[in-house]
Structure formats: C-alpha cells, structure tokens
Amino acid sequence: MASVNRFIQFNNETVDTQLLQRMELLAGALAEAPYLKVTTRKLMEFRPSESTISMSVFWKHRPETVERNGYLSDIYLMSGGFWRYFNLHEWRSFKRIDTHLPLLLEQLLLCAEEFRLSEQIIKERPGTKRAFEIRETVYTEYHTKQLEQNSQKGFSADAFLNAAYLRLRGRQDAGLEEWEPLFQIWTHVFDARTTADSADVIARMVGRLEFLFEKDTVQSYYTFGESPDKVPPFHYHEGVETENSDDEEKIETLEEWFHTWHREMEMEEAAALEFELEQGQSGMAEGGREEQGAEDVQQTAQGEGRGEHLADNEAADEHSDQAPKKAGSKYGAANDHVEYHESRIRVVKGHKTEIDAARSRHTPYVKALLKELRKRIDSRQSDARRNLNAGRLSKQLVPLAIEERPKPFYRKSAPSRELDAVFCLLIDGSASMIDKLDETRQAVLLFHDVLRGLNVPHEIVLFYEDAYEASESRQPNYFEWMHKFEDGTKDHAQEIWSMEDHEDNRDGFAIRWMKDRLRSRTEQHRFLLVFSDGEPSAYNYAENGVIDTAKAVEETKKQGIEVLHLFLSSEKITEEQAAFYRMMYGNKSVSANSLDQFVDQTLRLLKRTLHLVLQGG
Structure with missing residues (x-):
C-alpha cells in the first residue's frame, strides 16, 4: 500500500474523485451515452x-x-462537439497524406476543428461561453510563451503551430513574415463548416509547409487517442451462432465508433455467459452445472483441523474455494482482470493470553455500551403514544366531556426484541498493516463483542491482493472470513487473532464485493465499515484505484448501504490526508491520530451507528 505522504512533494498528486464523477455525468448526458467514462491524461x-x-x-x-x-471546456468539446460533428471518414483520409510532417498536419487539423466546434457549441449552448472564454485566455497566454521558446530553440514546426493557434484568436502579429502566405490560406478555417472543410484548408498548405520545415513537430499540443482504424475484435464461442457481414457499415462519427465498441463488448460478455450456461464447467461457480458424469457421489476427505469449536459448515467453507471466480465488468472497469478467492481464515492457535488481555481492557466499555443500548431498546418497547384519533381507548375519558376535539386513544410502540441492523467489516490486509496488527485485532474484537452482545448479524472479512502473482491478465484477490452472518453469536476471537498482513489492497473491488452480500439482507439499517491505513494500491490500481474506490462508495450508498471509513495511522493525521479520505468516503471518514486511539475510535463509531439505528427505529 502506498502512503499518502509520498517522498517528493511535487509528485504528491491526488485525484478529485467528486469532480471526475460530475464530469462523467455531464459527459454522459451531453453525449447521451451513460456508459461513457471520464479520466485525466496529458x-x-x-x-x-x-x-x-x-x-x-x-x-x-x-x-x-x-x-x-478548463475541465468543463474539455468535456463540452469532446462530448458536445467532437462526439457528433467530427467526421472519422475524413480524418482517416487526411491521415493517408504522404508527408514528412504527419504530426504537424494532424495537430493543425485538430486545432482547426477545436476552433470550429467551440464556435458551434457556443451557438447551440450559450451557457458554455464562459468556460470557452477562460479556455481561450489561458491557451492564448500559453501558446504565446511556447511560440517564443520554440522560436529560440529552433523548433520551427512547433512555433508555426503556436502561431496558427494565435492567428485564429486574432493575434495577427504572431509568426514570421515568411509564413504569411500560409496564414492567408489558414484564415479560411473561419469559413469551415465540416471536418472536410478544415481538412481541405490544411491540404492546400501541405506543399509550402514541406518546403519551409524539414523536421516535424517535437512536442504534442493535440492528440486524438486510439487510431480510428481500430475496431473491436469479434470473439466466437462454441455453440453460439453469429452472423458476421463482410460489408461492415462505415463508422462516420465518434458516437458510432464508441457505440460499436460498447455494443461488441456487451455481446462478447453475453455470448461468453451463454456458452458457460449451455456447456457448463465443473467448478465454474457455486451452483454451476457439473460436467457429464460428475453426478456420481464422490468420496471426500476433510483437510487439516482448524479447532474443535468450528461447525461442519465452517470447515466446508474453508475448502470451498477450489476454483477462483472472475470479477468481470460487474465490479468496475479497473477490476476486469481480477479473480477472487473466498474462504475461512486459517486459525492459528495459542493466542488465549493476548485475547484475554484485550478483553479485560475493553470489557468495561462493552458492558457500559450494551447496558445503555438495552436501556434505550426497553424504553422504546414500553413507551406509548397518546392523544391519538384512533387506536386503543384510554381509561382517561374526561377529555370526552371537556374538550371540543378529544383524542382519547393511544397505541403502544411495536415491540422490538433486537436491533434491525446488519454490519460488515472489511479489513485492509496489505503489507503496510504489519505494524498495526495488534491494535487492529483489538479493535475488531471490540466490534465483534459489541455486536454479539446485541445479537446483531455481522461479517468480518480480511481482503488483499497477491502482488507476486498479479499480472496484466490476472490479479488474484482473497477474502478471508473471520465471522459470517450465519455464525450468529459464535465467538471467533481466535479467527480475529489469526489475521496477518499480506501484499496489496484493491479497495473499490472489495467494497463492491461486500455490497453484493449486503444487498440481499432484509434489515432496515445496513452498514459497511472499512478499516485501512492508506490509499488503494494494487496492480494497475494507482490513480484509477482512488477513482474506482470513490465510485464504489457512491454505488454502495445508492443501494441504501451506509459506508464508513476508519483510517489507522501511527502518526498524527495531516489535513491533506483527512481531505484525501473525505474525497473517497465523503464525511463518513474518521481517523485515529495514533494507534492507541484506534480502539477508542472504533467504540465511538459503533456507538454513533447504533444510536442512529435506535433513532430510525
């Protein structure tokens, strides 16, 4: 796990996940493509x-x-302009021009198209004018400085591109006098109405550009991204009949191009699922169809013992993870290649002394909290609502004679023997937890004992990624249960003391995994707590891991599940760190300023959530 405090300040970048989510919603709305994702690049x-x-x-x-x-203007240009009004056919034809200046020509066309589409968007949506005015002011200053620097360095093609941008913004003094014949042609961009018009203007400049400039541009001011010739691959699956026309329809716009990719990916997933359902694979997933002949009863043997207190179903759970499960797009694009294993944690015996010592320290606090909560529960059961228009008739009938609008009825509050709530605790199992494990075990044990005392169903899970086995095509993740819903009030202190540190942590994936388990619960109040000591860190999960985690939190909240985060640190929390975690978890992220405070903060967090449950009924 990488720390928020990186070793060089200028590289201490954080991602504003809330901004990205807003921009993603805006882009999807403008493009009418809800599947569209937004990120940042150069x-x-x-x-x-x-x-x-x-x-x-x-x-x-x-x-x-x-x-x-500035970000708004980018979104307006891409999803409101290029999305529908940039012609891919003309772009492909333009790129076929045989020249030793391909980068200069491509950037000139994109520069011309940005100018044309900016003007078009402002006419269609006057509310975008402010963003484009700021964009033009900043870029004009930027290209002015770049023009001076590139001229001094002898980067003539780059300097011409800077001058071309400035000429479109009214800077007639930009550029050398020998470039004036080119700029006379360049000004026809003002009359361009289509991508073809812009391409024609630049095509007329090619001969003179090649005469003036021996070398292509050094720097990139504009880029298109993936090649427009890149089309989605078609995957055939045995047993699935498909029709594939040799005469594929020509894709003219970015909207069609993106939709083709999106549609093909959906078809690929559907075909793969259909294949699995029709063919069946042994061990493919829980409940999957067995291979032919597998219906014969097989003799099985239980593995090594894990303690006499475990029930048979727990022992089975430990060995139920013979085949890993695939995450796929269900768990977010950043986790497409994740495969995950679920199992009971392997118990390491011999911790009775440490467990007894931890319980002796927190037992007074647990008893006090349980006493307080039970008192409030009993009070809710016995309280009656009086002065109602309907209900049971009160023995106090005097109001019938003396009041104009008497309300002689009452109702007893519906009895509730237990709290209508469920809790899940996700514990970061990354390597950086190694110096915090003792405090974490104590805090988790406190969590476990309070909820057992209240008979509240809960799960406790350690999650981590195997960094040594992770690759581009496969990222193995592990979930190890210390306590499951069906375990009821069973004491799993030994399991809690068996947790160990591992390698990496893929937080967004773990949150979505637990969200799926909580979604099926019928309790009115559902809570997901995350204990961690740093930011997400796994294979190909750096900056996009922060974004993925923030999205996972938002998706979970939309399911009516409250997400809370407790940040554990051995040093005083900085404002930067606090802001970073608020960005991912909102205002439901709290921190322990020292390891000694971790158990206290866990107790406060539990008290606050349980009081909310009682207030909400």
Whole structure:
C-alpha cells in the first residue's frame, strides 16, 4: 500500500474523485451515452475500447475557477462537439497524406476543428461561453510563451503551430513574415463548416509547409487517442451462432465508433455467459452445472483441523474455494482482470493470553455500551403514544366531556426484541498493516463483542491482493472470513487473532464485493465499515484505484448501504490526508491520530451507528 505522504512533494498528486464523477455525468448526458467514462491524461483524447474520454491535466494547479472551467471546456468539446460533428471518414483520409510532417498536419487539423466546434457549441449552448472564454485566455497566454521558446530553440514546426493557434484568436502579429502566405490560406478555417472543410484548408498548405520545415513537430499540443482504424475484435464461442457481414457499415462519427465498441463488448460478455450456461464447467461457480458424469457421489476427505469449536459448515467453507471466480465488468472497469478467492481464515492457535488481555481492557466499555443500548431498546418497547384519533381507548375519558376535539386513544410502540441492523467489516490486509496488527485485532474484537452482545448479524472479512502473482491478465484477490452472518453469536476471537498482513489492497473491488452480500439482507439499517491505513494500491490500481474506490462508495450508498471509513495511522493525521479520505468516503471518514486511539475510535463509531439505528427505529 502506498502512503499518502509520498517522498517528493511535487509528485504528491491526488485525484478529485467528486469532480471526475460530475464530469462523467455531464459527459454522459451531453453525449447521451451513460456508459461513457471520464479520466485525466496529458492531453484530451478518445479511447473507445475502454469507453473513455480523457480531460487534459493541463488545467491542474491553476486557480479553482480556471481549473473547473478548463475541465468543463474539455468535456463540452469532446462530448458536445467532437462526439457528433467530427467526421472519422475524413480524418482517416487526411491521415493517408504522404508527408514528412504527419504530426504537424494532424495537430493543425485538430486545432482547426477545436476552433470550429467551440464556435458551434457556443451557438447551440450559450451557457458554455464562459468556460470557452477562460479556455481561450489561458491557451492564448500559453501558446504565446511556447511560440517564443520554440522560436529560440529552433523548433520551427512547433512555433508555426503556436502561431496558427494565435492567428485564429486574432493575434495577427504572431509568426514570421515568411509564413504569411500560409496564414492567408489558414484564415479560411473561419469559413469551415465540416471536418472536410478544415481538412481541405490544411491540404492546400501541405506543399509550402514541406518546403519551409524539414523536421516535424517535437512536442504534442493535440492528440486524438486510439487510431480510428481500430475496431473491436469479434470473439466466437462454441455453440453460439453469429452472423458476421463482410460489408461492415462505415463508422462516420465518434458516437458510432464508441457505440460499436460498447455494443461488441456487451455481446462478447453475453455470448461468453451463454456458452458457460449451455456447456457448463465443473467448478465454474457455486451452483454451476457439473460436467457429464460428475453426478456420481464422490468420496471426500476433510483437510487439516482448524479447532474443535468450528461447525461442519465452517470447515466446508474453508475448502470451498477450489476454483477462483472472475470479477468481470460487474465490479468496475479497473477490476476486469481480477479473480477472487473466498474462504475461512486459517486459525492459528495459542493466542488465549493476548485475547484475554484485550478483553479485560475493553470489557468495561462493552458492558457500559450494551447496558445503555438495552436501556434505550426497553424504553422504546414500553413507551406509548397518546392523544391519538384512533387506536386503543384510554381509561382517561374526561377529555370526552371537556374538550371540543378529544383524542382519547393511544397505541403502544411495536415491540422490538433486537436491533434491525446488519454490519460488515472489511479489513485492509496489505503489507503496510504489519505494524498495526495488534491494535487492529483489538479493535475488531471490540466490534465483534459489541455486536454479539446485541445479537446483531455481522461479517468480518480480511481482503488483499497477491502482488507476486498479479499480472496484466490476472490479479488474484482473497477474502478471508473471520465471522459470517450465519455464525450468529459464535465467538471467533481466535479467527480475529489469526489475521496477518499480506501484499496489496484493491479497495473499490472489495467494497463492491461486500455490497453484493449486503444487498440481499432484509434489515432496515445496513452498514459497511472499512478499516485501512492508506490509499488503494494494487496492480494497475494507482490513480484509477482512488477513482474506482470513490465510485464504489457512491454505488454502495445508492443501494441504501451506509459506508464508513476508519483510517489507522501511527502518526498524527495531516489535513491533506483527512481531505484525501473525505474525497473517497465523503464525511463518513474518521481517523485515529495514533494507534492507541484506534480502539477508542472504533467504540465511538459503533456507538454513533447504533444510536442512529435506535433513532430510525
């Protein structure tokens, strides 16, 4: 797990997940493509194979107003302009021009199209004008500086591109006098109405450009992203009949291009599922159809013992993970190649002394909390609501004679023998937890004892990723139960003391996994608690891991599940760290300023959530 405090300050970047989510909603609405995802890269670009458009990090580290409007202008251009009004057929034809300046020509066309589409978007949506004005002001200043620097360095093609941008923004003094014949042609961009018009203008400039510039551009100011010739692969599955026409329809717009990729990916997943359902695979998933002949009764043997207190179903759980399960798109795009294993944690005996010591320390607090909560529960059961228009008739009938509108009825509160709530605790099992395991075990044991005392169903799970086995195509993750819903009030202190540190943590995936388990619960109040000591860190899960976790939290909340986060640190929490976790978990992220406070914070968190349950009924 990587720490929030990285070793070099200038590289201490954080991702504003809330901003990205807002931009993603805006892009999906403008493009009428709810599947569209938004991320940040060096330049704006399109990646249909990932259903992603990228905003430019050019806007980072600028005043808040500039940054926000800069990102907005990127989204307006990509999802409101290029999405429908940029012609891919013309772009493909343009890229076939035989020249030693391909990068310059492509960037000139994208520059011209940005200008044309900006004007078109402002006419269609006047509310976007402010964002584009700020964009033009910032980029004009930027290209002015770049023009000076590139001229001094001898990067003539780059300098011409800077001057071309400035000419479209009214800077007639930009550029050398020998470039004036080119700029006379370039000004026809003002009259362009289509991508073909813009391409024609630049095509007329090719001969003179090749005469003036021996070398292509060095820097990139514009990029398109994936090649428009890249089409989705078609995957055949045995038993699935498909029709594949050799005369594929020509894709003219980005909207069609993205939709083709998205549709093909959906068809691929559906076909794969159909194949699995029709053919069947032994051990494919729980409840899956066995292979032919597998219906014969097989003799099985139980593995090594795990303690006399375990029930038969628990022993079976430990060995139920013979075949890993595939995550797929169900758990977010960042987790497509995850395969996960579920099992009971392997018990390591010999911790009775530590467990007894921990319980002796927190037992007074547990008893006090249980006494307080039971008192409130009993009070709710006995309280009666009086002065009602309907219900049971009260023995106090005097109001019938003296009041104009008497209310002589009452109702007893519905008895409730237990709290209508369920809790799940996810524990970060990454390597950085090694120096915090003792405090974590004590806090988890406190959590376990309080909920057992109240007969509240709960689960406790350690999650981690195997960093040594992870690769581009396969990222193995593990969930190890210390306590399951069906275990009731069984004491699993030994399991809790058996948790160990491992390698990495894929938080967004773990939250979605637990969300699926909580969704089927019928309790009115559902809580998911996450104990961690840092940011998400796994294979290909750096910046996108932060975004993925924030999205997972938001998706879980929409299911009516409350997500709470407790950040464990051995040092005082900085404001930067606190803001970072609020960005992922909202205002439901709390922190322990020291290891000694971790158990106290866990107790406070439990008290607060249980009081909410009692208030909500």
